[in-house]
Amino acid sequence: MSLLVGNGLTHWFGRELALEGVDLVIDTGEHMAVLGDNGAGKTTLLRILATVLRPTSGQLEIAGLNAFRERRRLRHHVGYVAHATGLYPALTAAENLEFFCDLQDVSRTRVEEALDAVGLTRVARRRAGELSRGMQQRLSIARAILHEPRLLILDEPDASLGDDAAELLTQVMKDKTVVLATHDHALANRLCPRTLVLRHGRSHGTATRLRVVR
Amino acid sequence: MSLLVGNGLTHWFGRELALEGVDLVIDTGEHMAVLGDNGAGKTTLLRILATVLRPTSGQLEIAGLNAFRERRRLRHHVGYVAHATGLYPALTAAENLEFFCDLQDVSRTRVEEALDAVGLTRVARRRAGELSRGMQQRLSIARAILHEPRLLILDEPDASLGDDAAELLTQVMKDKTVVLATHDHALANRLCPRTLVLRHGRSHGTATRLRVVR
Amino acid sequence: MNRYERWAAAAAALMLVAGAAIFLYAPTDYLQGPVQRIFYLHVSSAIAAYGCFAVVLVGGIIYLRTENVVADRFARAGALVGVVFTTVTLVMGMLWAKPIWGSFWTWDARLTSTLVLWIIYAGYLLVRRLSDPGRQAARLAAVVGIFGFIDVPVVHFSVTWWRTQHPGPIIVNDALPAQMLTTFFLTMACTLVLAAVMVWVRYRIETLTDERQHIAEAVPVVAAREPEPVP
Amino acid sequence: MNPFRVALAVARKDIRSEWRTREMVPALAQFIVLALLIGNFGFQIDARNAPAIAPGILWLALVFAGLVAFGRTFAAEREQASLEAMLMTPASPVAIFAGKAIAASLLLVICEAVLLPALTLFFGTPFTGDVVAAVLLATVGMAALGVMFAAIVARVRARELLLPLLTLPLWIPFIIAGGQAVQSAMGLPGNYQEAIGLLIDFDILFVVLTSLAARFVLEE
Amino acid sequence: MNPFRVALAVARKDIRSEWRTREMVPALAQFIVLALLIGNFGFQIDARNAPAIAPGILWLALVFAGLVAFGRTFAAEREQASLEAMLMTPASPVAIFAGKAIAASLLLVICEAVLLPALTLFFGTPFTGDVVAAVLLATVGMAALGVMFAAIVARVRARELLLPLLTLPLWIPFIIAGGQAVQSAMGLPGNYQEAIGLLIDFDILFVVLTSLAARFVLEE
Numbered sequence A, B: 001m002s003l004l005v006g007n008g009l010t011h012w013f014g015r016e017l018a019l020e021g022v023d024l025v026i027d028t029g030e031h032m033a034v035l036g037d038n039g040a041g042k043t044t045l046l047r048i049l050a051t052v053l054r055p056t057s058g059q060l061e062i063a064g065l066n067a068f069r070e071r072r073r074l075r076h077h078v079g080y081v082a083h084a085t086g087l088y089p090a091l092t093a094a095e096n097l098e099f100f101c102d103l104q105d106v107s108r109t110r111v112e113e114a115l116d117a118v119g120l121t122r123v124a125r126r127r128a129g130e131l132s133r134g135m136q137q138r139l140s141i142a143r144a145i146l147h148e149p150r151l152l153i154l155d156e157p158d159a160s161l162g163d164d165a166a167e168l169l170t171q172v173m174k175d176k177t178v179v180l181a182t183h184d185h186a187l188a189n190r191l192c193p194r195t196l197v198l199r200h201g202r203s204h205g206t207a208t209r210l211r212v213v214r
Numbered sequence C: 001m002n003r004y005e006r007w008a009a010a011a012a013a014l015m016l017v018a019g020a021a022i023f024l025y026a027p028t029d030y031l032q033g034p035v036q037r038i039f040y041l042h043v044s045s046a047i048a049a050y051g052c053f054a055v056v057l058v059g060g061i062i063y064l065r066t067e068n069v070v071a072d073r074f075a076r077a078g079a080l081v082g083v084v085f086t087t088v089t090l091v092m093g094m095l096w097a098k099p100i101w102g103s104f105w106t107w108d109a110r111l112t113s114t115l116v117l118w119i120i121y122a123g124y125l126l127v128r129r130l131s132d133p134g135r136q137a138a139r140l141a142a143v144v145g146i147f148g149f150i151d152v153p154v155v156h157f158s159v160t161w162w163r164t165q166h167p168g169p170i171i172v173n174d175a176l177p178a179q180m181l182t183t184f185f186l187t188m189a190c191t192l193v194l195a196a197v198m199v200w201v202r203y204r205i206e207t208l209t210d211e212r213q214h215i216a217e218a219v220p221v222v223a224a225r226e227p228e229p230v231p
Numbered sequence D, E: 001m002n003p004f005r006v007a008l009a010v011a012r013k014d015i016r017s018e019w020r021t022r023e024m025v026p027a028l029a030q031f032i033v034l035a036l037l038i039g040n041f042g043f044q045i046d047a048r049n050a051p052a053i054a055p056g057i058l059w060l061a062l063v064f065a066g067l068v069a070f071g072r073t074f075a076a077e078r079e080q081a082s083l084e085a086m087l088m089t090p091a092s093p094v095a096i097f098a099g100k101a102i103a104a105s106l107l108l109v110i111c112e113a114v115l116l117p118a119l120t121l122f123f124g125t126p127f128t129g130d131v132v133a134a135v136l137l138a139t140v141g142m143a144a145l146g147v148m149f150a151a152i153v154a155r156v157r158a159r160e161l162l163l164p165l166l167t168l169p170l171w172i173p174f175i176i177a178g179g180q181a182v183q184s185a186m187g188l189p190g191n192y193q194e195a196i197g198l199l200i201d202f203d204i205l206f207v208v209l210t211s212l213a214a215r216f217v218l219e220e
């Protein structure tokens, strides 16, 4: 069964065409990597899939819901790791997660589990603003999985992550449907059976096969 | 001849010991990679070497000058790529570089060369704020090499860079003394004959050999 | 008792002596009555505050030239103690103003400039609190402290430069009876000792805080020279 | 999904951040004192005209302190890109909004707790329950509006500039009605009851309107 | 290393950024008009007392506009982390400083170009060369101080709040002397020459002092 169906996703930034008619279908439990050069449109696509950005045109359905009209209902099911971490620097790592537990309406016991999953248990009581770049990235991943979303959108989650990036991500992605953008081909191959290659905003590679599948 | 000699570099962030007595000697023309887990102290060390941050204690000599007292004179010789790109979003890529040409007192003809070196010629007239994360990283690298510094400090320069990261960096690092922090061991091995491993702020690996050398 | 506590006790005892002189020795003013006794502490603490801010100024200049943390710690201590004494002057003045002028406050040059003085150095303390401890905080604060000192002469000369409701200089004009003058100089000496002791104790506290935060005196660029606690 | 829990969590987070960094409260308090000072320089005040001028200064100080406090509340979220993260959760925008408004108005109330006694001290104007009631009533509506516009301008560049521009026109009713109420509470002629009634009406109007608008402001 | 070239480059960059985004100018101008409006509401103004109150409003508006304009100038650099990049170059801090001061005071001058005619329009006060000269002279010193403290608070948390706190006390001389000059230029009794002389003295004093301090403020 397909969890996510995107259709002709196109986005213009002013006169700049960032994404041009991308179609994609992602099945439940599938892991898909998005590859492409700098400026190919990966972030733009992922922001659309995470319902943070509305495309200029195109349709998107997630879990059978219209992703633009029923955004609020979808948000229980979507986790998103963006380029910017979006943490509160004055709060400790644990307090950051506790706050998002409240907003997500999940039990605070999830905090410890999430911290453990990303290997930050040791610095749980340190302020987020004082963590190193890689630690902040981990915390941002922890926040995205707090509510155990069915769909996980990861935009370069490996950025600044240490040697254990692959194991950490494998663990995090287990049992979830994942769209992952990265520049690390080895990592993409290891984590994702399927790959979408973007070039100048158009989909290539598996994506061409996708058109037929749809 | 050694270009950079650091001695007992130690930095405390409040009560957090980020760097503890790191000694290092880097010869002219040498390329050294700094590796380590998240929070190992790589960024802290590199900021000190770039004379952006003054350590709590320790000495640092670059090109025979005291790096703390004669910072201004040194800055002709040091280029630094930080975690944050520090670009002006409202200016175009070319304008950003032109501005730094003026501050560095180098000819504006360097702009085109630098843009070309990082593969941004095509987007030279686009605003920096509208570039993708990888493009901004490239622009930040271009700025660091504008004045052809003898010493180049690169903090995860490969972050978000596309497939051509290795070639690009090889090109950029040619004929320069380089300290490069990264999480990509393969890249480090390919670019740098020597490696310094940090663990909890202390140097391991080659660094231990360094103590003897000094 | 360690030596800090001994000094503090001695300073407190001196203040009691001054208090005794103020209430027992000094004559009652025949126009204003007993409320005039506020005068002694009011003026002494203003002068003590000037002294503290001079420490901030000198400490700041030395710090900018040598990066010597000792100077910076004295500056910090001076700012805090100076704000305390400025507060005393303000409060005493307001308590005095109510019966004499009929209101706690008027906006004349002396009062306003004193309030501004308080604000400037409170701002100095805020800069310290709101920046990460270390060299940068010390440098920024030193600049604030140096610029802030401009207000000290303004406060002092405000009564001669502008027409104020606040009385003008009476001590230098020899307008006081001898007993009052003696009491005043005694109070001033005791207050200055108290201020010096407070700066010194505070300096110790700042040193301990710095040690906890690993702001070492390890690498002074030039050999340390300590500023006087009170010039 | 309990909106009260969300609002509380948001307010608690803001207050905790403030408590940790102690950025706003001490500075805001002193900022108020400073506003008093400039007010004084601009307009020669004496015991005679104090009740006429003091309310003006009160409102000027409150308006500028409020602009800073409300501006900061969303600007901080925006700088950290945490606004996007917060909106990615299923929490209701109205609840998020209410939480931020509660935290910001708490700050403003603290300002008032400094400002009102300071006015009494410096200008000799009375400090009565009537004055306090008028100021607090005005705070409610001003907070609702201020936080809404702060949310709008946080998405825009140059928020420091746009915020006063958008907020002040809609604060004017509160400034006028509040000013009247305070003036009459301070002994000038004027109908206190009527002004307070107006304030309450405006409060209800703008709290309802901003709650309705919250959903549209805090999206995408 | 030519410091003039650096100062010019910095000023040009700031002005160009402003021109591109048009963040500050229109908003600042309208902000000024709004300040006039509030001033109007706070204090019943008529033809009789206009020359006494108009200068107060002029300075209040200028002070707040200045705080915003100067605050923004380094805050933007800080947010973008470009301050660090700029300080990594061998360019002299004094030159960087001067460049930022030039760009920021240009903004303030634009404000004044709106504010002065507006005052004439609303309050009927005269709009003469004397008034303009006084205001411009005050701008110089205020810009030097404002940019210096903006650089200081950019390194500190809660900069929006600390900036007025630090800057206003040292702006007071300009407010007083400028206020006197404007009042006497508008026909109230007062010695215009003397006030202008004071302004020039203060300008020289603070421009020299801030140039000396620039090196310490823009480091690390």
Ligand code: HEM
Binding pocket: C039, C042, C043, C046, C047, C089, C090, C091, C092, C093, C094, C096, C097, C098, C100, C101, C104, C105, C110, C111, C114, C115, C155, C156, C157, C166, C167, C168, C169, C170, C171, C172
């Ligand atoms: C809040 C109100 C007041 C403030 C802030 C204030 C401030 C000061 C300051 C700072 C000084 C020290 C000046 C110097 O030596 O440089 C001073 C001195 C003095 N004050 Fe006040 N004052 C206040 C109210 C009063 C009142 C109500 C009186 C009595 C009518 C008064 C009488 C004096 C006298 C006699 C001196 C000594 C003048 C001299 O000989 O130097 N003050 N005041």
Ligand SMILES: Nc1ncnc2c1ncn2[C@@H]1O[C@H](COP(=O)(O)OP(=O)(O)OP(=O)(O)O)[C@@H](O)[C@H]1O
Binding pocket: A129, A130, A131, A132, A133, A134, A135, A160, B013, B014, B016, B017, B018, B036, B037, B038, B039, B040, B041, B042, B043, B044, B045
């Ligand atoms: N401003 C700060 N305040 C307090 N602690 C800090 C600060 N910056 C860094 N640290 C701490 O210093 C240590 C070293 O951090 P640093 O950024 O140097 O690590 P890093 O090796 O660069 O890590 P990463 O690979 O994640 O970038 C970490 O424990 C971090 O939490």
Ligand SMILES: Nc1ncnc2c1ncn2[C@@H]1O[C@H](COP(=O)(O)OP(=O)(O)OP(=O)(O)O)[C@@H](O)[C@H]1O
Binding pocket: A013, A014, A016, A017, A018, A036, A037, A038, A039, A040, A041, A042, A043, A044, A045, B129, B130, B131, B132, B133, B134, B135, B160
């Ligand atoms: N806010 C914006 N305004 C204008 N153009 C934009 C904006 N954001 C992105 N773009 C443009 O859209 C294109 C796609 O950008 P996007 O960020 O999606 O690339 P990306 O594949 O994520 O690149 P990277 O690997 O560098 O992160 C780029 O050409 C970029 O310049």
Ligand SMILES: [Mg+2]
Binding pocket: A042, A043, A044, A155, B132, B133, B134
């Ligand atoms: Mg991207």
Ligand SMILES: [Mg+2]
Binding pocket: A132, A133, A134, B042, B043, B044
């Ligand atoms: Mg790092």
